[in-house]
Amino acid sequence: MKPRTDIHQKSDQSVLPDFLSVYDDPTLHALNGVSLAGSYSHDDEGVPAQRVSLIQNGILKHFLMSRMPISTLLIEWPWKASSGLMPTGRQGNLIVESSKTVKDSELRGKLIEEVKKAGKPYGLYFEDVQGGFTLTTGNSRKRSRCFR
Numbered sequence: 719m720k721p722r723t724d725i726h727q728k729s730d731q732s733v734l735p736d737f738l739s740v741y742d743d744p745t746l747h748a749l750n751g752v753s754l755a756g757s758y759s760h761d762d763e764g765v766p767a768q769r770v771s772l773i774q775n776g777i778l779k780h781f782l783m784s785r786m787p788i789s790t791l792l793i794e795w796p797w798k799a800s801s802g803l804m805p806t807g808r809q810g811n812l813i814v815e816s817s818k819t820v821k822d823s824e825l826r827g828k829l830i831e832e833v834k835k836a837g838k839p840y841g842l843y844f845e846d847v848q849g850g851f852t853l854t855t856g857n858s859r860k861r862s863r864c865f866r
Contacts, residue, residue, distance in 0.1 A: 728778050736776040737818035743769040744810025756810040767810065775817075782809055 734740070744767040747757045758767050771779050820828070826843065833841035 740773040
């Protein structure tokens with residue numbers, strides 16, 4: 719079977735800057751005093767929830783997947799199901815951590831600099847992501863912003 723994407727070939731390779739790490743932890747109920755909506759104690763198959771380190775210091779380590787094996791990736795991770803549907807690999811609380819922090823105003827300036835350097839018409843700045851998808855509609859809660 720031919721892989722559907724090339725991302726699995728990036729395992730143990732750099733996919734983000736080395737100051738970024740990403741993990742999924744459905745066992746967290748709150749982070750820095752903020753309640754998290756993706757918490758659960760057991761998945762839909764009754765398996766206890768666990769933290770999964772996805773990217774460590776920029777290096778891709780694991781994937782969020784179902785327990786249904788794929789011939790090119792014989793690994794399994796927690797899965798969740800929507801009512802009436804088969805369970806599928808899904809995030810609980812997806813956390814992005816940075817070992818290199820800057821003030822918000824400086825971050826916006828760096829974003830604009832990178833957008834211009836890349837020759838892009840705009841860049842997106844996300845303040846919050848909820849429900850497994852990103853709201854970019856510009857609603858009154860301002861989940862994302864566009865900078866030029």
